[in-house]
Amino acid sequence: xxxxxxxxxxxxxxxxxxxxxxxxxxxxILGTCFYAAFSSISTSTESFNTINVAIVLENSDSDIYFxxxxxxxSDDENDLPLLNPTYCSSxxxxxxxxxxxxxxxxxxxxxxxxLMISGDGxxxxxxxxxxxxxxxxxxxxxxxxxxxxxxLSKVLSAINNDISYIKELKLTDGNTxxxxxxxxxxxxxxxxxxxxxxxxxxSIKANLSSVGIRKNLSTxxxxxxxxxxxxxxxxxQAIASIxxxxxxxxxxxxxxxxxxxxxxxxxxxxxxxxxxxxTFIGALPKLSESLKIALNIIVSLxxxxxxxxxxxxxxYIIQDNLPLLDLLNPAAAISNALYSLNIYDTYNKFIxxxxxxxxxxxxxxxxxxxxxxxxxxxxx
Amino acid sequence: MSESxxxxxxxxxxxxxxxxxxxxxxxxxxGEIFGLLGPxxxxxxxxxxxxxxxxxFDKGSIKVFGKEMKPDSYDIKQKIGVVTQNVAVYNELxxxxxxxxxxxxxxxxxxxxxxxxxxxxEFVDLxxxxxxxxxxxxxxxxxxLNIACGIAHKPTLIFMDEPTVAVDPQSxxxxxxxxxxxxxxxxxxxxTSHYMEEVEQICTQISxxxxxxxxxxxxxxxxxxMIKNSETITIEILNINEETLSNLKxxxxxxxxxxxxxQLKLYYSGGKHNLVRVLDYFKKENIDIGRxxxxxxxxxxVFLEITGKELRD
Ligand SMILES: Nc1ncnc2c1ncn2[C@@H]1O[C@H](COP(=O)(O)OP(=O)(O)OP(=O)(O)O)[C@@H](O)[C@H]1O
Ligand SMILES: [Mg+2]
Numbered sequence: 001x002x003x004x005x006x007x008x009x010x011x012x013x014x015x016x017x018x019x020x021x022x023x024x025x026x027x028x029i030l031g032t033c034f035y036a037a038f039s040s041i042s043t044s045t046e047s048f049n050t051i052n053v054a055i056v057l058e059n060s061d062s063d064i065y066f067x068x069x070x071x072x073x074s075d076d077e078n079d080l081p082l083l084n085p086t087y088c089s090s091x092x093x094x095x096x097x098x099x100x101x102x103x104x105x106x107x108x109x110x111x112x113x114x115l116m117i118s119g120d121g122x123x124x125x126x127x128x129x130x131x132x133x134x135x136x137x138x139x140x141x142x143x144x145x146x147x148x149x150x151x152l153s154k155v156l157s158a159i160n161n162d163i164s165y166i167k168e169l170k171l172t173d174g175n176t177x178x179x180x181x182x183x184x185x186x187x188x189x190x191x192x193x194x195x196x197x198x199x200x201x202x203s204i205k206a207n208l209s210s211v212g213i214r215k216n217l218s219t220x221x222x223x224x225x226x227x228x229x230x231x232x233x234x235x236x237q238a239i240a241s242i243x244x245x246x247x248x249x250x251x252x253x254x255x256x257x258x259x260x261x262x263x264x265x266x267x268x269x270x271x272x273x274x275x276x277x278x279t280f281i282g283a284l285p286k287l288s289e290s291l292k293i294a295l296n297i298i299v300s301l302x303x304x305x306x307x308x309x310x311x312x313x314x315x316y317i318i319q320d321n322l323p324l325l326d327l328l329n330p331a332a333a334i335s336n337a338l339y340s341l342n343i344y345d346t347y348n349k350f351i352x353x354x355x356x357x358x359x360x361x362x363x364x365x366x367x368x369x370x371x372x373x374x375x376x377x378x379x380x
Numbered sequence: 381m382s383e384s385x386x387x388x389x390x391x392x393x394x395x396x397x398x399x400x401x402x403x404x405x406x407x408x409x410x411g412e413i414f415g416l417l418g419p420x421x422x423x424x425x426x427x428x429x430x431x432x433x434x435x436x437f438d439k440g441s442i443k444v445f446g447k448e449m450k451p452d453s454y455d456i457k458q459k460i461g462v463v464t465q466n467v468a469v470y471n472e473l474x475x476x477x478x479x480x481x482x483x484x485x486x487x488x489x490x491x492x493x494x495x496x497x498x499x500x501x502e503f504v505d506l507x508x509x510x511x512x513x514x515x516x517x518x519x520x521x522x523x524x525l526n527i528a529c530g531i532a533h534k535p536t537l538i539f540m541d542e543p544t545v546a547v548d549p550q551s552x553x554x555x556x557x558x559x560x561x562x563x564x565x566x567x568x569x570x571x572t573s574h575y576m577e578e579v580e581q582i583c584t585q586i587s588x589x590x591x592x593x594x595x596x597x598x599x600x601x602x603x604x605x606m607i608k609n610s611e612t613i614t615i616e617i618l619n620i621n622e623e624t625l626s627n628l629k630x631x632x633x634x635x636x637x638x639x640x641x642x643q644l645k646l647y648y649s650g651g652k653h654n655l656v657r658v659l660d661y662f663k664k665e666n667i668d669i670g671r672x673x674x675x676x677x678x679x680x681x682v683f684l685e686i687t688g689k690e691l692r693d
Binding site: 004008218225373375377380 | 429433436451454457462464467469486529
C-alpha cells in the first residue's frame with residue numbers, strides 16, 4: 001500500500017504544473033538571473049583590485065612602520081598588488097583626490113596615519129580597514145621595546161599578515177565570494193519552496209479535499225498514506241535541488257566551494273526540511289486551501305530573505321543581532337552549512353547546521369502526523 | 381430476513397448556531413435502495429458524513445453494521461463505498477489511474493485489483509475513455525468516473541450523494557440503471573437526491589427530510605397514502621359559472637375545486653371512478669370541455685402537504 005500511494009503520489013506531483021514550475025524551473029531561472037547579474041558586476045569591479053592611494057609622509061622616523069606596510073601591500077611580487085601608493089605633498093594629494101586619481105589620502109602625523117576619502121565604495125572601505133588594522137597593531141607596538149628589532153619585525157609581520165588577509169578577503173569579495181552566498185540562499189529556496197508537500201498533506205484531509213474523504217474512508221492506514229505522500233514529495237524536492245546544483249556547478253560553472261557530495265548531502269537534508277515545512281503547513285487546521293498555498297510561499301521566501309536571498313547583508317544583521325533566529329531558520333541553516341563547507345576545514349559548523357535541519361524536520365513531520373491523524377471533523 | 385445495516389437514533393448536528401440535523405432517526409435494512417429526499421440544505425450530505433464518521437455530531441447514536449464506526453474500523457470500511465456529491469478524483473490522473481488509485485487503497489493484490497478496475501470501467505461504460513484526464517470528460521462521464529472510483533472495490537453498502545446532479549438525461553438513466561444493478565448484485569444503497577422522480581423511480585424505501593428533520597418515511601405508496609390527496613383531475617374549460625363550481629364541489633370525494641387560466645382543477649381524496657363521474661356531469665349539463673387529464677399524487681404533493689411548500693424551488 002505504501003508503494004501504491006508513493007507511486008501515484010509521484011505521478012500526481014510530476015503532473016501538477018505549479019509543482020513542476022516552482023520546484024524545477026523557477027530556481028533555474030533565478031540562478032541564471034543571478035549569474036547574469038553577478039557576472040556583469042564582477043567585470044566592472046575588476047579594476048578595483050589595485051587601489052590608488054596618496055600618502056603624505058611627515059619625513060620622520062615614525063614614518064617607517066607605515067611605509068613598510070604600505071610597501072609590502074604594493075609589492076610587485078603579488079600578481080595584483082592591493083595598493084598603488086603615490087608619495088607626495090598634502091597639496092598634490094588633494095589635487096589627486098579631486099581628480100579622482102586616488103581613492104584616498106593617508107596623512108601621517110606622529111606615526112599615526114589618518115585617512116581622507118571622498119566616496120564610500122569597496123575601495124574606500126578596504127582603505128579604512130587597512131588603517132584600522134594598522135592602528136590596532138600600533139597600539140600593541142607601543143608597549144614593546146622599539147629598539148628590539150626582533151620583536152619589531154615580528155609585530156610588523158603580524159600586521160602584514162593581518163592586512164594581507166584583508167586583502168585576500170576583499171580581493172575575492174569583489175569577484176565571487178559575496179555572490180556565492182546568494183547561490184547558497186538560492187539552493188535553500190529550492191529546497192524549502194515545497195508545494196508538493198503542502199498539496200500532498202492537504203489531499204489527505206477530508207475537510208480540505210474530496211479525495212481526502214475517499215482516503216479517510218479507505219482501509220489503508222493513515223500513517224501509510226502520510227508516509228507515501230511525504231516520500232513522493234521528497235523525491236520531487238530532492239531531484240529538483242540536485243538538478244539545481246548540477247546546473248550551477250557544471251553549466252554556469254559557479255564555484256560553490258566545498259565538496260560536491262557534501263553540498264548534495266546538504267541539499268538532500270534541506271529538501272527533507274522543505275517537505276516537512278510544506279507538509280506541516282498543509283496539515284494546519286482551519287486554514288483554507290489557498291491560504292495554505294500562500295503561506296507556503298510566504299514562509300519559504302521569508303525564511304530565504306532572512307538568509308540573504310534578496311539582500312545579502314540581512315544575513316549578517318540577523319547573525320549579529322538575532323543569532324537564535326539565524327540558528328533556527330531552515331534557510332539560514334542550509335546556507336550556513338554550505339558556507340561552512342566552503343570556509344572551514346573542520347565540520348563542526350556543518351554538522352551543527354545539518355543537525356538543526358534534521359531535528360526541525362522530525363518535529364514538523366511528527367506534528368503534522370498528529371494533526372492529520374484525527375479523522376473526524378466538526379465541519380467539512 | 382433482512383437485518384438493519386444503518387441505525388441512526390435522534391441525531392443532532394450543529395454548525396455553530398445552525399442546527400443541521402434535528403433529532404434525526406433512520407433505519408436502513410439490507411438490500412434496500414434507501415432514498416433520502418430533501419431540498420437543498422435539508423441535511424442529506426451532513427447525514428451521510430455523520431454516518432461515515434467524517435463529521436462529529438452533538439447528540440444521538442449511529443450504528444453501522446451494528447457497530448460504532450471508528451477510524452480503525454477497517455472491517456466496516458472495507459464494506460463501504462462512497463460516491464461523493466462533489467466529484468472526488470485527481471485531475472492529474474487518467475480515468476484508469478484514478479480508479480486504480482482509489483481501488484488500490486482497499487485491494488492489495490495486484491491482479492485482483494486489475495480485475496476490479498476493469499470491471500468498474502465496464503460497469504460505468506468508460507472503456508473508450510480510460511486514457512482521458514477528468515478535465516476532458518463531460519459532466520455525465522465525470523459523474524460516472526466518480527461512481528467507478530467509489531465502487532471499484534466491491535462494497536456492499538454504497539452511499540450515493542446526488543450522483544446525477546448536472547447530468548444530461550442519457551447519462552442520468554445510465555447512472556440510475558447502474559444503481560439498480562448494484563442493488564441486484566446485493567449492495568445496499570443510500571441514495572440522496574432532490575429530484576423526486578428519481579427517488580420514486582428507484583428507491584424501495586424513502587425518507588423525506590426538511591431543515592434537518594425527518595418528516596416522513598416509508599415506501600412510495602406508504603408515503604402517498606399519508607396525504608389527503610389521491611387524485612387531481614384537470615379540465616380545460618372556457619367559461620364556468622358559480623353554480624357549476626359548487627355542483628362540482630359536491631361530487632363524491634372532491635375536497636377542493638380551483639379554476640383559473642381556463643383550467644379547472646378538482647382535488648380528490650379517494651374514490652375509484654372520479655374521472656368517469658365528472659365527465660358524465662359535463663355531458664349531462666351540456667358544457668363544452670377541452671382536454672382532460674388525471675394525475676396521481678407525487679412525492680412533491682407529500683412534501684407540499686406536510687411542509688406547506690414545494691419540494692422544488
Ligand atoms: N461546514 C459547514 N459549516 C456550516 N454550515 C454548514 C456546513 N456544511 C453544511 N452546512 C449547512 O448545513 C445545512 C445542511 O447542509 P447539507 O450539505 O447537509 O445539505 P444537503 O441536503 O446535502 O443539500 P444539497 O442538496 O444542497 O447538497 C445547510 O444549511 C448548510 O448550509
Ligand atoms: Mg448535499
